[in-house]
Amino acid sequence: MSLKTYREAINEALLQEMKKDENVVVIGEDVAGGAGTNGEQDAWGGVLGVTKGLLKHFGRERVIDTPITETAIMGMASGAALTGLRPVAELMFVDFMGVCFDQILNQTAKFRYMFGGKAVTPLTIRTMYGGGLRAASQHSQCLYPMFTHVPGIKVVVPSNPYDAKGLLTQSIRDNDPVIFMEHKNLYDLSGDVPDESYSIPFGEANFTREGKDITFIGMGQTVDICNKVADTLKKEGKTSTVLDLRTLSPLDEDSILEASEETGKVVIVDESYPRCNIATDISALICQNSFDSLKAGIKMVTPPHTPVPFSPPLEDLYLPSEEKVLSAAKEIL
Amino acid sequence: MSKDLHPITMPKWGLSMKEGSISKWNKSIGENIKKGEMLLEIETEKVVNEMESPEDGTILKFCAKEGDTVPVGSLIALYGESGTSEEVINEFIEKFNSNFESELSKEVEEEENNEKVKIGDLDINYIKNLNSKDKNILFIHGFGGDLNNWMFNQDDLSKEFNTYALDLPGHGLSSKTIKDASLSFLSEIIIKFCEENSLSDINLVGHSFGAGIAIKCASENNDFVKSLNLISPIGLGDEIDASYLDNFIISDSRRDLKNELEKLYFDPEIINRDLVNEILKFKRIDGVSESLQLIKNEIINNEKQKINLRNEVDKLLIPTTIIWGKQDAIIPQSHTEKINEKINIKIIDDCGHMAHTEHPNEVNAIIRNTISS
CATH class of the missing domain: 3.40.50.970 (Thiamin diphosphate (ThDP)-binding fold, Pyr/PP domains)
Known part of the structure; x- marks a missing residue:
């Protein structure tokens, strides 16, 4: 190691x-x-x-x-x-x-x-x-x-x-x-x-935080954003579950439902364009299978439906950020 | 400092524990506490466990409330004689915290103290905690475990003993690929490990398969092993939940493995996702499944235990205690029947296969007794 x-x-x-x-x-x-x-x-x-x-x-x-x-x-x-x-x-x-x-x-x-x-x-x-x-x-x-x-x-x-x-x-x-x-x-x-070889099977999402108040679902880079927001909320007395999808296909549907049912409040953070992306897909999955467990509407934090801007201030504004995720969370907490 | 005023601090359960959260206080201010009573529930990254009262007294003040997360060693409460003045209490807290802060700044330099020793072509990983005491303890974990299994035992027992805990070959951070998983080969490793550490005598604490290795060490090296504490040992009867070992090897998802691990405990709530993830990380390393399979084949034949150590146990001349959880679902506690009467038997209620993690205070007290008898 x-x-x-x-x-x-x-x-x-x-x-x-x-x-x-x-x-x-x-x-x-x-x-x-x-x-x-x-x-x-x-x-x-x-x-x-x-x-x-x-x-x-x-x-x-x-x-x-x-x-x-x-x-x-x-x-x-x-x-x-x-x-x-x-x-x-x-x-x-x-x-x-x-x-x-x-x-x-x-x-x-x-x-x-x-x-x-x-x-x-x-x-x-x-x-x-x-x-x-x-x-x-x-x-x-x-x-x-x-x-x-x-x-x-x-x-x-x-x-x-x-x-x-x-x-x-x-x-x-x-x-x-x-x-x-x-x-x-x-x-x-x-x-x-680890220095040794090892393999992680596909289709198993990973829980990086466990909590009772709100669930964040992320993938790739957005997992780090979710973890940081969870840590910020913890200081304010709210605990979060964070799920890292790891693989999008196959998708670990069981863990997604488990994570969302744990708190009933879900924020999905996806850096891809907002139409037909992973956030919308997961959101549909949750609504279809465990609608009754939801205590608030699902929040999706994604970029707007535009190409990625070259201008640095615009790109910063475009990408999902800790501030955006935190404020989305606070709307349903 | 007033002699009737005592601190309760965040315990350190295992090497990686840096902080803990208080999930529940079982007592309130002004309430009397008795030694051994469950005082509070603490949650770490890996486990939720209860902490017992160290002594009798009265709770005087809480310094951390439910939901607070504090570093290991922080003051979480004070107890002592009821009626102690607020002034004395505050003075104590101030003094404690200023000492603690200077301690905390020193600890930053503390490195992870995993060490490795080469035995034959195998790297053996271990942790030692030496306080130049005159007695030594070596902990040997069971099938699929590692030295972290002793997290509630090693630190506590290090107050009076030099303690060593190792990862068996095929486990933890030791070499993962093994060719021989026989008790005689593994007991040889233990003996050589002690030689490498210049230990002329040793008190062995073994769990399950590790207890089998400990028995083998003692029966072949009587003069050098001074006592044995055997927690749910193999080799005393032929029943065993063989499917547990099979499923432990093949379970590759969090859900499947969690179902298996729950069989180890009386209270399955003890298992959280982090604990399962740590074990999955270990199992996913190349070579681990093959090594575990090799060990399983040593232990089991046709769903029954194939190692019989009753003869060896009957001939033991050193202080020996067998500790067993009454509700052990892996190896039944009934294996303690018809054991040589020189051997102490301690049955722990509300307890499964992992007595040392489920009832650590009780087990630690038993270990102390065995060694001092």
């Missing part, structure tokens, strides 16, 4: 799974980097350095740099997965999914179903998402609701280093296509992470 960042936890999961299974390969734009230069062995390793160091252990045969074409990356990785490898493909920014979505939506996600269960596609797609880095409308979106909408792919949104390592290990070992979503703002977050 030692303190590691989210970035290091992801890197360690890749390193350990690649050592354990020679069928695991990493594919993407600049995942190795530095080809033909003096510093090749010490190259950057992805745009934010997550895959740094893998090249020297496994060489270019298994850490594969590609041209800038997401369609080719996903097509190549899906085919490789279908024919025996266990690829981890990188979609640098989730915003670029538009270019390659046919490979994911119509090919990868359908293989197991259309081939009568005879084809398995052990593909992991790692991708960066989320706002806060002043990266403007085309590099700041969340978009996980769009993947969650499609049956046949699993969607993972780790909120902390421990979960990042365990869930990525599970993603790689899983025999179905998995979209593994890394929030850019979390890479430097540190926490206790």
